[in-house]
Amino acid sequence: xxxxxxxxxxxxxxxxxxxxxxxxxxxxxxxxxxxxxxxxxxxxxxxxxxxxxxxxxxxxxxxxxxxxxxxxxxxxxxxxxxxxxxxxxxxxxxxxxxxxxxxxxxxxxxxxxxxxxxxxxxxxxxxxxxxxxxxxxxxxxxxxxxxxxxxxxxxxxxxxxxxxxxxxxxxxxxxxxxxxxxxxxxxxxxxxxxxxxxxx
Numbered sequence: 187x188x189x190x191x192x193x194x195x196x197x198x199x200x201x202x203x204x205x206x207x208x209x210x211x212x213x214x215x216x217x218x219x220x221x222x223x224x225x226x227x228x229x230x231x232x233x234x235x236x237x238x239x240x241x242x243x244x245x246x247x248x249x250x251x252x253x254x255x256x257x258x259x260x261x262x263x264x265x266x267x268x269x270x271x272x273x274x275x276x277x278x279x280x281x282x283x284x285x286x287x288x289x290x291x292x293x294x295x296x297x298x299x300x301x302x303x304x305x306x307x308x309x310x311x312x313x314x315x316x317x318x319x320x321x322x323x324x325x326x327x328x329x330x331x332x333x334x335x336x337x338x339x340x341x342x343x344x345x346x347x348x349x350x351x352x353x354x355x356x357x358x359x360x361x362x363x364x365x366x367x368x369x370x371x372x373x374x375x376x377x378x379x380x381x382x383x384x385x386x
Contacts, residue, residue, distance in 0.1 A: 195346075196253055200246055202349045203260065204239035207280055211238070214276040224272040227315075227322050228279035228286070236310075241281050248308045251292035251299060257342050258291035258333050259284070266326050273326070285309035286319045294331050 234241070246256070263283060267275060275283060285305060292299040300308075306316035324331075 195349075196246065196256075198349050199253070199256060199345065200242050201239065202345065203256070204237075204242050207275065207284070208238050210275050211277045211280045214274040217274070226273050226279065227318050228273070228282040230278050230282070233277045234281050236281070238280060238284070242284060245285060245288050245308060249288060249292060249300065249305065251288065252296055254338070255288055255291040255295050257338060257345065258295055259287035260345070261333050261337060261341050262287045262291060262323075262327060262331075265330055266323065269328060270326050281309070282311070282319055283323075285311070285316075286323045289316075290320065290323060290331070294333075 236244075249255075263275070266283070266287070267273070273279070285308065289299075289302070289305040302316045302320065303313045306313045309316065311319075
């Protein structure tokens with residue numbers, strides 16, 4: 187989508203995603219006392235001192251991946267939290283989830299990308315830890331990495347609309363809207379495929 191290539195769009199997207207992730211992290215931090223949550227390799231012993239926005243801006247500055255990677259990373263985070271309900275995004279794991287999701291998205295989307303050692307430096311972690319995070323993230327996604335053009339367009343359109351409204355939703359609400367749109371599209375595609383098979 188042309189809007190993604192606009193130099194003015196990415197700073198807005200970074201700010202929007204940061205605000206979104208900040209809100210859901212704080213919400214899940216409060217819910218830890220009432221809902222069971224697993225500890226994973228994504229959890230730090232303490233909350234990072236760098237803010238989510240500064241961290242995401244750092245990734246954007248040094249990763250040199252295409253703008254599309256951040257949309258796909260958003261889709262991956264959606265899939266991860268849907269498949270791993272006991273590993274909600276919180277202030278102890280959001281930074282590691284971010285660097286990992288962007289790295290995996292870059293590997294999937296871009297023809298040229300940096301290796302794990304480079305992303306580890308960008309993320310402020312060791313290469314060994316980056317490797318562990320990547321493996322756990324892939325298993326957490328069930329290796330469901332493919333993002334169809336329809337999914338990408340739906341997610342991009344949703345993000346652009348919310349940025350224009352400048353009203354960051356709760357992350358789960360935002361994901362839910364996308365999830366409903368994608369489920370409807372998936373259902374339509376499956377019906378279309380079944381009709382085609384019957385026709386042949």
